[in-house]
Amino acid sequence: MKRDPGRNPPPEVPPLPSPARGLVVAAYGLLVVAVTIDLASDPQLTFSPVLATAPVLASIGTRRPRVPLLAGVLALVVVAPLAVADPQVALPVHLTAAATVLAITFVSTANVVLVSSTERKLLESRSVAEAAQLALLRPVRERVGGLRVAVRYLAAAAEARVGGDLYEVLVTPFGTRLIVGDVRGKGLSAIETAADVLGTFREAAQVEADLGSVARRLDATVMRRRASEEFVTAVLVGVLEGTGTAEFVDCGHVTPLLVHGGRVSEVDSPVPDPPLALRSLVPGPYHVRHFGFAPGDVLVLTTDGVTEARDASGRFYPLTERLAKMAEPSPDALVDRIVADLRAYTGNGLGDDAALLAARRER
Template sequence: MPGLFGGRGADQPWLPRWARRLKITGYALVLMCVVADFAVGTRVTFAPVLAALPVLASAGTRRAAVPAAAGAVACAVLVALASYDVDVPAVVLATAAGTIVATTFFSCAGVMVLAAQERELTKVHTVAEAAQRALLRLVPRRLGPLVMAVRYVAAEAEARIGGDLYEAVPTSYGVRLIIGDVRGKGLAAVETAADVLGVFREAARAEPELAEVAKRLDAALARRSAREDFVTAVLVGVPDAPGLAAVVNCGHPPPLICHAGKCREVIPAVAAPPLGLRGLVDRDYRACPVTFVSGDLMLLYTDGVAEARDAANRFYPLTARVSALRTEDPEALLEDLLADVRTYVGSDLEDDAALLAIRRE
């Protein structure tokens, strides 16, 4: 019975296997107590244990009728025990009956409150998903000379959006891309990410030089004087003509370029500050030309992947692991890479992660 034993019914999600086993064990213990009641004679009763039935039935269900039905069953069994345990004081049986009624009431109330909370949470998720679609729009499979794939993984199971960001826009200067990570978390980080993406979408089409796009983003963040926001980011420009691409690294983990099964990091000649912090250091943003020919794949990522750790607290060896994966198809690469990271960590990621893979056709 799905409602009793915690399988999947129309009203409830799956219970974990350990929870289903624990629930079945509870029913078995109640049954053993009922059998023992009949076995030990008419002077001893285990009737109060029947109050556990509605509590057990409420675990995993979202319908108040399930614990109510379990309470009715418990009352019926109590009547049978009362007719047998003739030497048990009536006050004991009356107390057992009151306990069953009380636990049934509170179990039903708990299920109703939980169901109402989940309905509200579903509404919040719907709004969050709409916000994500507006903020982090899906990139097309093909854009100009590129085949692309993107993945966004939230560290929290209930989360939908966070401070990681990405975008790819076609311009008269070629395809321009950004991936970044906002300092901090929560709604403030989402607001900052929205501002950065809005400025990038306009500046990427207006500025002929990629470094100038980075300066526009930095200036937009610097104007938010009331907030100490900054964003680590990588900007990439891929012209239609094959041969070279441009990379501006603003304090972000370096992208990887894979060619013929070998991957290398794109390390800037001069380190540049994160977006929003250029005014604090005497350094400017510079575009680094990199070879990016037909068949090459570039992987952009955030530190949720680069700083993933195993049980021994060792960082995920991204370059070596990506080199061992197939890089012909960006979609397949990201699927294999995320599976490999989770296997390495032994659990879900502890930080949000965004990945953007592009391959020049």
């Protein structure tokens, strides 16, 4: 049964940073000092208007409306003894202070309700986004065919869950096939394009013996969506069983890297093909290239969110150079190492979404 969002508990509130927490404590201290001085000092002087800060302070760091409401009621109650302690202060001053406390209490309580409601809706939206990601980018099993595989998806925005980068690994009658791609577009339209590409790949990879034919069907899929002027860069890889080789089609994407015997080399295509949706601009068949992919070799596929990440001085992340120094025993450990190194290189900030896939051929 679907749970009523209105009955959900308030979202958890992250703890205040130490400086902010110190300021709030100091404000409470000043409020107590003001009330104490008022009760013990000249009857011609009153600090009752200061009590209006109580509900504001109580609303900081909470998502429970009753907290500022109770603080406001307490402050309102304290106005009465202050009025008795300061008989020479005009009554309208105390009445004005009471009205101010009441008004700010209502405002602070309403603000907590608004923030809590907004955060609850954001959490629900994130849940929907996570479900969409699971449908779009399915979890990849550690062992697929004769490969051990690991995948990581890095969102440029902390709130993001899905974007235009895509990947898939499938066992087919023609060997294990992989795709990594990047939609050149933004927003929901890019996500829809990525979903279409993955849907076509999952079907075409199972029935098309020629990897170039798979690429052509992907091109036709993106072409049908050209109203938004999007195109997709992608690399398709087919690992041929029992041959020690693999094949790939490069559709204007980041060059794959091959780790063989501790050395890293680029798997270049002599004639790179245009991105998906732009095949009509360069007529002709797709070029399928074969390369050695022996047991123990590791193939690394990325999107340009990795290779075009920059450090503080604006230099691109040198993936090939860094990869040569990473002798990790498994693809899972390798991608974790790359992600950690990438975040350290960029200062933990990415300018674009990034997908990273590592596949090792098993013996």
